[in-house]
Amino acid sequence: MAAAPGNNLARAQLLIMEPPAKVGAKPGATIKRVRFQFNPNKLALTKSTEWRRKPSRMAPDAALPEFVGSGPRSLSLEVFLDATDKHDGSVEKKIEDLMVACVPTPKSLASKKPASPWVRFEWGTARTTSFNGVLSSFSVDYSLFDVDGKPLRATCSLGIEEASVDTPGQNPTSGSENTRRTHRVIAGDSLPQLAWHEYGDATAWRIIAEANEIDDPMILAPGTELLVPAFDDGQDGV
Template sequence: MSPAVRAGRARAQLTLKEPPASVGARPGGTIARLNLQFNPSTLSLSKSTEWRRTPSRTAAESALPEFVGSGPRRLSLDVFLDATARHDDSVEQAVDTLMKACVPTPASLGRKKPASPWVRFEWGSARTTSFDGVLSSLSVSYTLFDVDGKPLRATCSLSIEEASVDPPGQNPTSGSRTARSTHTVVAGDSLALLAWREYGDATAWRAIAEANGIDDPMALAPGTELVVPGARDAWDEEDA
């Protein structure tokens, strides 16, 4: 494979985000991001359904099953870490990042609603394996050590269970008033420009400012994650 092809290869990454502050809300800002050194060789995706049967004494065959519900998607993968090519380094920093996904965040503890971060695996244009979830299991196997016992290689096996759900009334025709999204600020962004993109009305920027507690709409730092209210919420803010 040529260097040009290798340079353009999509790299997988794991993103840890602040858990939602309330039921049905979107996850908050980014806590940590782990760019994987090596793309996974295998991804295991599973989904379950639940059925209920009512036994019948007189039925010659089993009763027809009744659909109860659909279970969450579960993504399982192995993350390989290697620090042998870097001096005075260890794989423990990356392992610590993954471990953060297993404990409540300080912000959630402050709200007295302990919750671990939400996790999202992303790899290029893949869609079926990219969803908001929580880390349901994590195991780490250290396979190589420096002379002082410092871990240099590790394989982390993890499972991400889907946690994203549509709030009540969030189908395309529901007209929900609480639909929200997020936007990461880039150079040249402004609230008016964002409002134009989202609502087709640049004057609706005040709704975005209100949702994010912004006093100075001109002071937007690149990399900041903004909560963008749904269109109907924006109109309510304008009419208030």
């Protein structure tokens, strides 16, 4: 029997995984594999770099920028859902499957370390758009309803931000995980933001706060140099 047309078409899917058990570890077991009915017709990939300039009152031109670091990849895509054919299942069920990635997993709640799942968008052999990350945004537009108000068509917009598995606080020249780093505050910085960047856990900001005797994690003076302990140095206080 001849293969039906489209049987060899690579189907896009979203892999939803348990968050890492500890900082620097890889994602845990797969919670759900959400296969898309229709492949996206457009993907938007962005990656940023961060630069810092120190204003010079005497220089006629702008000061040379200082490279601070490379930002994560961000992927945005739209997923079309259609349940006008009864064999395609429920639109709301598919949306609920995707929304699993927006809330803490039962396993992380049981360990008293709430964290939402990590995700990975997979589509055939694509590499630049396939990376471990977290769902940073999720929205749904319903466009068709049954006579009883049940949604029959919807478009889901997903935003995925790359999550690194590099061991935070590690000095590449020494290989020691207990190396302490420093961070110079720039406008807009906060301790939860810094903790997420360094440890992969925004709730670990207390480690940095205690090391620098900071009371308010949201108010940091630009230019201040903060001590960033290795994660193991402050785990007992989290």
